[in-house]
Amino acid sequence: PLITNSADTIITSSQDNAQLGYSVAGAGDVNNDNFDDVLVGARYYDNGFANEGVVFVYHGSAAGVLGSGPGTADATIEGNLINANMGTSVAGAGDVNNDGYDDIIVGASGYKDGETSEGAAFVFHGSAGGITGTGPANADAVIQADKSFSFLGTSVSGAGNVNGDLYDDVIVGAPQYDTAFDNSGAAFV
Numbered sequence: 761p762l763i764t765n766s767a768d769t770i771i772t773s774s775q776d777n778a779q780l781g782y783s784v785a786g787a788g789d790v791n792n793d794n795f796d797d798v799l800v801g802a803r804y805y806d807n808g809f810a811n812e813g814v815v816f817v818y819h820g821s822a823a824g825v826l827g828s829g830p831g832t833a834d835a836t837i838e839g840n841l842i843n844a845n846m847g848t849s850v851a852g853a854g855d856v857n858n859d860g861y862d863d864i865i866v867g868a869s870g871y872k873d874g875e876t877s878e879g880a881a882f883v884f885h886g887s888a889g890g891i892t893g894t895g896p897a898n899a900d901a902v903i904q905a906d907k908s909f910s911f912l913g914t915s916v917s918g919a920g921n922v923n924g925d926l927y928d929d930v931i932v933g934a935p936q937y938d939t940a941f942d943n944s945g946a947a948f949v
Contacts, residue, residue, distance in 0.1 A: 801847025867913025
């Protein structure tokens with residue numbers, strides 16, 4: 761059978777209230793080893809900052825995913841800011857820079873850089889070593905709302921190649937982004 765009653769891998773948190781598994785997604789093949797990889801978000805994970813959140817990347821292999829917790833992740837991306845909520849959403853982004861390695865996008869709905877809870881989404885490129893970025897400061901691309909309480913990054917997704925330029929694209933949701941209407945929300949491609 762394709763699906764059985766038992767999991768092939770169980771990944772668990774190492775701390776109370778981290779909410780590991782709040783977001784999960786296939787990452788594509790971030791290290792181009794012919795095995796797809798997975799993303800697991802824990803939006804309230806603490807490691808120096810309260811509720812900074814974290815995203816764990818686990819590489820696939822012939823035996824499946826071998827990781828079982830934070831210490832066995834192949835890459836760790838932290839919010840590095842109080843209440844950033846990194847890992848609110850996670851997604852494979854396809855190959856946004858067309859280098860042969862799949863990339864990822866992660867949302868941090870509480871992130872602030874000038875505006876309170878504006879939120880942000882971060883793109884990290886894949887490479888032969890997988891995802892090497894560890895936080896906002898070394899993301900390959902940053903998308904911010906630049907409006908307080910927009911909560912951009914609540915949802916993120918790869919969008920495929922929407923304009924036919926050979927580069928995959930991303931879409932990011934900001935459910936409380938204000939335009940002419942309060943909390944009308946917006947999606948950014």
